[in-house]
Amino acid sequence: MSDSLPILPEPQWRAGEHQLLELGTGPGVATGAGADEPCLRADAARNRARLLEAAARLVEQFGAAGVTMEAVAAAAQVGKGTVFRRFGDRTGLLMALLDHSERKLQAAFLTGPPPLGPGAPPVERLRAFGVAVLRRAVDELELQLAAEGEPDRRFASAPRMVLSAHVGMLLRQAIPGADCELLAKTLMGYLDPALIHHLTKQCGMAPARLEAGWIDLVDRITGGAPSH
Amino acid sequence: MSDSLPILPEPQWRAGEHQLLELGTGPGVATGAGADEPCLRADAARNRARLLEAAARLVEQFGAAGVTMEAVAAAAQVGKGTVFRRFGDRTGLLMALLDHSERKLQAAFLTGPPPLGPGAPPVERLRAFGVAVLRRAVDELELQLAAEGEPDRRFASAPRMVLSAHVGMLLRQAIPGADCELLAKTLMGYLDPALIHHLTKQCGMAPARLEAGWIDLVDRITGGAPSH
DNA sequence: TAAGAAAACTGGACCACGGTCCGTTTCGCT
DNA sequence: AGCGAAACGGACCGTGGTCCAGTTTTCTTA
Numbered sequence: 001m002s003d004s005l006p007i008l009p010e011p012q013w014r015a016g017e018h019q020l021l022e023l024g025t026g027p028g029v030a031t032g033a034g035a036d037e038p039c040l041r042a043d044a045a046r047n048r049a050r051l052l053e054a055a056a057r058l059v060e061q062f063g064a065a066g067v068t069m070e071a072v073a074a075a076a077q078v079g080k081g082t083v084f085r086r087f088g089d090r091t092g093l094l095m096a097l098l099d100h101s102e103r104k105l106q107a108a109f110l111t112g113p114p115p116l117g118p119g120a121p122p123v124e125r126l127r128a129f130g131v132a133v134l135r136r137a138v139d140e141l142e143l144q145l146a147a148e149g150e151p152d153r154r155f156a157s158a159p160r161m162v163l164s165a166h167v168g169m170l171l172r173q174a175i176p177g178a179d180c181e182l183l184a185k186t187l188m189g190y191l192d193p194a195l196i197h198h199l200t201k202q203c204g205m206a207p208a209r210l211e212a213g214w215i216d217l218v219d220r221i222t223g224g225a226p227s228h
Numbered sequence: 229m230s231d232s233l234p235i236l237p238e239p240q241w242r243a244g245e246h247q248l249l250e251l252g253t254g255p256g257v258a259t260g261a262g263a264d265e266p267c268l269r270a271d272a273a274r275n276r277a278r279l280l281e282a283a284a285r286l287v288e289q290f291g292a293a294g295v296t297m298e299a300v301a302a303a304a305q306v307g308k309g310t311v312f313r314r315f316g317d318r319t320g321l322l323m324a325l326l327d328h329s330e331r332k333l334q335a336a337f338l339t340g341p342p343p344l345g346p347g348a349p350p351v352e353r354l355r356a357f358g359v360a361v362l363r364r365a366v367d368e369l370e371l372q373l374a375a376e377g378e379p380d381r382r383f384a385s386a387p388r389m390v391l392s393a394h395v396g397m398l399l400r401q402a403i404p405g406a407d408c409e410l411l412a413k414t415l416m417g418y419l420d421p422a423l424i425h426h427l428t429k430q431c432g433m434a435p436a437r438l439e440a441g442w443i444d445l446v447d448r449i450t451g452g453a454p455s456h
Numbered sequence: 457t458a459a460g461a462a463a464a465c466t467g468g469a470c471c472a473c474g475g476t477c478c479g480t481t482t483c484g485c486t
Numbered sequence: 487a488g489c490g491a492a493a494c495g496g497a498c499c500g501t502g503g504t505c506c507a508g509t510t511t512t513c514t515t516a
Contacts, residue, residue, distance in 0.1 A: 041511060044465060069502065079467025084503065151376045155426035182441035183448075185427070189417025198383035199413070213410035220411075221448050269483060272493060297474060307495030312475065314493095 048086050050076040055097055064146035067094065091149035095157065098143055102159045105136060109166060122173040123222050126187075129167065130214035133191045138200070138207055144193040155185075164188050174222045183221055190217060276314050278304040283325055292374035295322065319377035323385065326371055330387045333364060337394060350401040351450050354415075357395065358442035361419045366428070366435055372421035383413075392416050402450045411449055418445060 040048065054075035058066045069090060073080040087093040114120035115128040137144060148154055155161075168184035175183075189195070190213075199205040268276065282303035286294045297318055301308045315321040342348035343356040365372060376382055383389075396412035403411075417423070418441075427433040 041464065043510070047466085068500085070500090073467090080503090081467055081505080082465075085465070090502065145379050148379045151373045151422035152425055152430075154422050156430060179437070179441050179444060182427075182438070183445070185423060186414065186418050186445055189420065189423065190414050192417065194379035194382050195413060195417065197380055199410075202380075202384060209407070209410070213407050216407060217411070217414055217449075220451060221445075223448055223451075269492065271482065275494085296472085298472090301495090307493095308474095309476085309478095309495055310493075318474065 044086070047076065047078050047082055051078060051083060051086060051093070052096060055093060059097070059143065064094070064142045067146070069093070089149070091147060091153070094143060094147035095159070098140060098147055098159075101136060101140060105132065106159075106162060108132065122170040123218065126167065126170050126174070126218045126222070127215050129170070130187070130191060130218065131211050133163070134196065134207065134210055134214065137191070137193055137196045141193060141197055141201075145197055148194065160188070163191075171222070187217065187221065190214060272314070275304065275306050275310055279306060279311060279314060279321070280324060283321060287325070287371065292322070292370045295374070297321070317377070319375060319381070322371060322375035323387070326368060326375055326387075329364060329368060333360065334387075334390060336360065350398040351446065354395065354398050354402070354446045354450070355443050357398070358415070358419060358446065359439050361391070362424065362435065362438055362442065365419070365421055365424045369421060369425055369429075373425055376422065388416070391419075399450070415445070415449065418442060 051072060055067055055072045058068075058071055058075060067090075069083050070080055072093065073083045076083075083093065087096055109116045109125070109129055109132070111117060115124045116132055117125075120128070155164075164184050167187050168180050171178065171180035171183050171187075196210065199210060200207060279300060283295055283300045286296075286299055286303060295318075297311050298308055300321065301311045304311075311321065315324055337344045337353070337357055337360070339345060343352045344360055345353075348356070383392075392412050395415050396408050399406070399408035399411055399415075424438065427438060428435060
């Protein structure tokens with residue numbers, strides 16, 4: 001009975017998608033639509049590119065709501081099944097669309113210049129981190145919102161976990177005695193796209209106030225730890 | 229052309245649903261399936277009760293995923309359109325299902341005994357509040373998760389806003405100078421059902437640690453404000 | 457380098473579910 | 487009883503997601 005099922009279709013979407021920390025290869029950020037797909041058949045890679053391009057076109061034309069799996073497939077002249085095979089589900093496609101700026105952010109705080117990157121004291125890096133995420137959010141808000149899938153996958157997504165781990169690391173440096181894992185989740189909660197959307201778009205709060213709120217929050221949580 | 233549309237279907241689902249603070253009528257908590265629908269036609273009220281009962285049955289039988297609008301309608305011997313007319317959408321139905329415990333919680337911290345209710349110092353009330361929400365979450369986790377609809381409605385839902393407002397009020401008492409609205413959202417983020425699910429079910433974190441984390445968080449944010 | 461086989465990919469038919477619409481029925485009031 | 491408003495119910499639609507038969511690519515072997 002074990003030979004009838006062909007070893008599971010093997011979810012190979014996720015190959016090359018939002019990987020966690022694989023950016024020790026080159027000096028800077030990937031230059032956009034370069035060669036970043038390691039092991040993908042020629043036609044598959046081609047179709048993947050066409051799908052992403054089509055999806056991006058749909059986004060800027062009709063907004064995130066216009067990114068329908070069938071529409072993307074049609075626009076890319078590809079079968080619907082192909083879209084799902086490549087990206088798993090709608091959420092996966094949207095996340096792939098966000099992947100580029102995601103990596104840019106990761107590179108910035110992992111290997112970039114201070115105060116975001118290494119070199120500055122942790123509390124200062126924390127402050128810069130939040131501001132960077134907030135600024136990035138105001139651009140891609142719609143996409144980021146649409147990319148939030150089921151509630152239980154929100155926190156399990158690779159990009160979110162990278163950010164959370166980074167915050168946790170900085171917190172451990174700033175306040176070694178605390179439960180930094182939990183505090184990191186709290187800080188990340190402040191940067192939830194849905195919250196940002198709610199506060200800026202529905203409550204009409206100015207982004208500057210959000211940034212100030214982040215600074216204040218970091219200071220409170222780190223309890224006036226030495227910032228330099 | 230203006231007489232053809234009957235003045236808008238008038239979204240009267242929400243009548244009697246998760247209202248904000250209407251609980252000054254009785255001494256204690258509503259006794260379950262009592263008379264809490266003010267203005268609803270007889271057949272409508274009857275069907276509403278049948279629908280809720282059917283939905284609850286489905287939840288305990290197949291879990292929240294089993295609460296399909298068609299299944300609920302069928303189980304209640306009612307047309308599908310009726311379900312939508314009454315509850316607006318799936319989210320509305322799930323929220324109605326949670327309404328009861330929601331009101332119990334609200335009553336507890338609004339008019340109940342200290343330390344949750346009025347009478348205790350604000351910081352202490354904050355601590356008790358978080359613990360209460362965390363404890364409630366471990367029961368209804370699945371339902372609460374399922375009831376989270378679109379990301380942009382998460383923060384706009386009436387129950388969530390009530391809790392947030394309450395936390396904000398306590399914070400204003402504890403730390404008058406701060407941006408308490410923002411800090412309240414942060415604290416509420418810690419109590420996000422999706423986060424609780426992630427930490428307890430996916431990361432295997434013990435609820436006790438979450439509760440301790442809440443206490444710590446409150447203390448950090450209120451900056452050692454007098455707790456008595 | 458050519459041929460053959462296995463693995464991987466493709467694409468569209470198919471399904472389930474959320475949500476809408478509108479003709480029909482029931483209720484509550486006078 | 488009669489009337490208008492409200493509620494009912496199920497046909498209908500769009501979309502996310504699955505499945506599998508057929509095709510293409512790549513690997514192996516000669």
